[in-house]
Amino acid sequence: MPFEVGKDNLKNAVEAARTLGFDGFNVTMPHKTTILEMVDRLDEGAEKIGSVNTVARTKSGLVGYNTDGEGAVRALRSYGFEPINRRIVILGAGGAARSLVHRFSRENNSVRILNRTLGKARELADNTTGPGKISYGELTKNSLENCLHETDLLVNATPIRTSSLVSQLKIPINRLKDTTWVFDLSYDEPSAPLPPGRGTISPLEMLVHQAALSYEIWLNQTGPYALMRSSLVAYLGKDWK
Ligand SMILES: NC(=O)c1ccc[n+]([C@@H]2O[C@H](COP(=O)([O-])OP(=O)(O)OC[C@H]3O[C@@H](n4cnc5c(N)ncnc54)[C@H](OP(=O)(O)O)[C@@H]3O)[C@@H](O)[C@H]2O)c1
Numbered sequence: 001m002p003f004e005v006g007k008d009n010l011k012n013a014v015e016a017a018r019t020l021g022f023d024g025f026n027v028t029m030p031h032k033t034t035i036l037e038m039v040d041r042l043d044e045g046a047e048k049i050g051s052v053n054t055v056a057r058t059k060s061g062l063v064g065y066n067t068d069g070e071g072a073v074r075a076l077r078s079y080g081f082e083p084i085n086r087r088i089v090i091l092g093a094g095g096a097a098r099s100l101v102h103r104f105s106r107e108n109n110s111v112r113i114l115n116r117t118l119g120k121a122r123e124l125a126d127n128t129t130g131p132g133k134i135s136y137g138e139l140t141k142n143s144l145e146n147c148l149h150e151t152d153l154l155v156n157a158t159p160i161r162t163s164s165l166v167s168q169l170k171i172p173i174n175r176l177k178d179t180t181w182v183f184d185l186s187y188d189e190p191s192a193p194l195p196p197g198r199g200t201i202s203p204l205e206m207l208v209h210q211a212a213l214s215y216e217i218w219l220n221q222t223g224p225y226a227l228m229r230s231s232l233v234a235y236l237g238k239d240w241k
Contacts, residue, residue, distance in 0.1 A: 005031065014038045014062070017055075024056040024218035026211070029159075032095040039064040048129075049102050051095035054214040065217055068096055069103030071210025072155075072183075078209075079201050081153065081181055083109055089147055089179075091139055091165065092157035093120040096185050100155055101125075105132030112147055114139040116158075141169045148178040155183045163192035202240040208232060 005013040010031050017025055027035050032051040036042065039052065040061030046052050052064035076083055084107045090097050093115035104111050105128045113136040115121035121136035128134050137143045144166075148154070154176070156162045162184050166173055174195050176182060182194055183201035194200060212223030233239050 007031075007034070010034055011038055014055075018057075018062065022057060024054065024214070026214055027053055027055060029095075035064065038062075045069070045102070048127075049095075049098045050127075051098055053095075053099075053210065054217055056217050065214075066099050067210040067213035067217070068099035068206075071206050071213055072100050072185075073103055074209040074213075075201055075205040076153075076183070078205055079181075079199060081199070081201070083107060083153070085109065086152040087150055088112070088153045088155060089114060089144075089151045090155045090157055091115070091144070093117070093124045093136075094157065097155075097157035098124055100157060101128055101134065102130075105130035105134060107132060109133075110135075112136065112151075114143055114147075139169075141171055144169060145171055145175060148175055151179040153181045153183060154179045155185065157185045159186050159188065161186055161189055161191040163194060164189075204232065204236075204240045 003013065007030060032053055035052050039055055041063045043063060043065040046064045046066040049066050051066055054065040054067050056063050056065065073083055083104055087110045088104055089112045090101055091114050093113055101111055101113060101124055108131045110133045113121045113124055116139050118138040125134045125136040156165060158165060162182055163173060166176065177195050177197055179198060181199045181201060184191060185203050185206065187203040187207065208225065208229045212225040212228055215223035
């Protein structure tokens with residue numbers, strides 16, 4: 001069941017979920033960081049990332065988890081892309097970007113974070129551990145154009161679709177030909193077609209995987225991924241692959 005909860009009402013909503021005995025719930029924008037203080041315990045991954053998208057009720061209270069990073073990796077794998085020994089550029093340094101940067105840095109990937117607010121990119125890079133090589137910069141026309149030709153995967157973790165973002169930065173859309181894969185996380189608005197010749201990973205594939213992972217946490221059994229995916233396809237009236 002979806003509930004629209006305003007910023008000022010999150011605490012009340014969490015208390016209501018406790019009172020009503022919810023076994024679990026998902027949290028999305030803009031609550032993923034505010035909720036950190038409202039749960040009783042954080043899973044190690046969520047604590048590192050500093051963002052929660054899944055809450056589960058346990059005997060010792062509400063526990064916060066984050067399934068975005070693993071959901072993204074499962075989505076990538078479903079397209080035949082294994083994020084190991086890859087050159088990855090991530091646009092954005094918000095909650096979703098943090099989940100992916102932490103997940104990618106667990107392997108020997110080279111991850112470059114480009115964000116509109118440089119300080120946030122720096123903070124994310126400084127707080128990421130693991131064998132991955134992390135660098136950061138401000139998101140500008142030059143910084144993005146300069147790294148595209150040596151990028152295996154461009155992840156756009158901003159709410160703006162890649163076609164609009166490159167246009168805002170005055171980068172010709174054809175420059176995206178230089179990267180092998182493009183992965184928009186946002187699914188709120190349709191994307192203008194990207195130039196042919198590269199793979200595009202659908203944000204909806206990640207949406208289903210991160211949801212199936214939440215199900216696994218709540219029920220301690222494999223999530224019904226195929227059923228969840230086909231329900232979304234039926235709801236949309238079309239597949240995305
Ligand atoms: N497919 C999925 O399953 C899935 C899962 C999680 C999230 N998402 C999507 O991912 C997107 C990001 O979510 P989030 O939770 O990370 O949001 P967030 O915490 O608000 O972070 C947004 C990031 O985008 C940047 N940004 C915002 N507007 C921008 C603009 N006009 N130009 C350049 N950069 C801009 C922000 O930069 P500043 O730091 O400078 O403000 C920030 O780094 C959302 O659209 C969300 O729906 C999808």
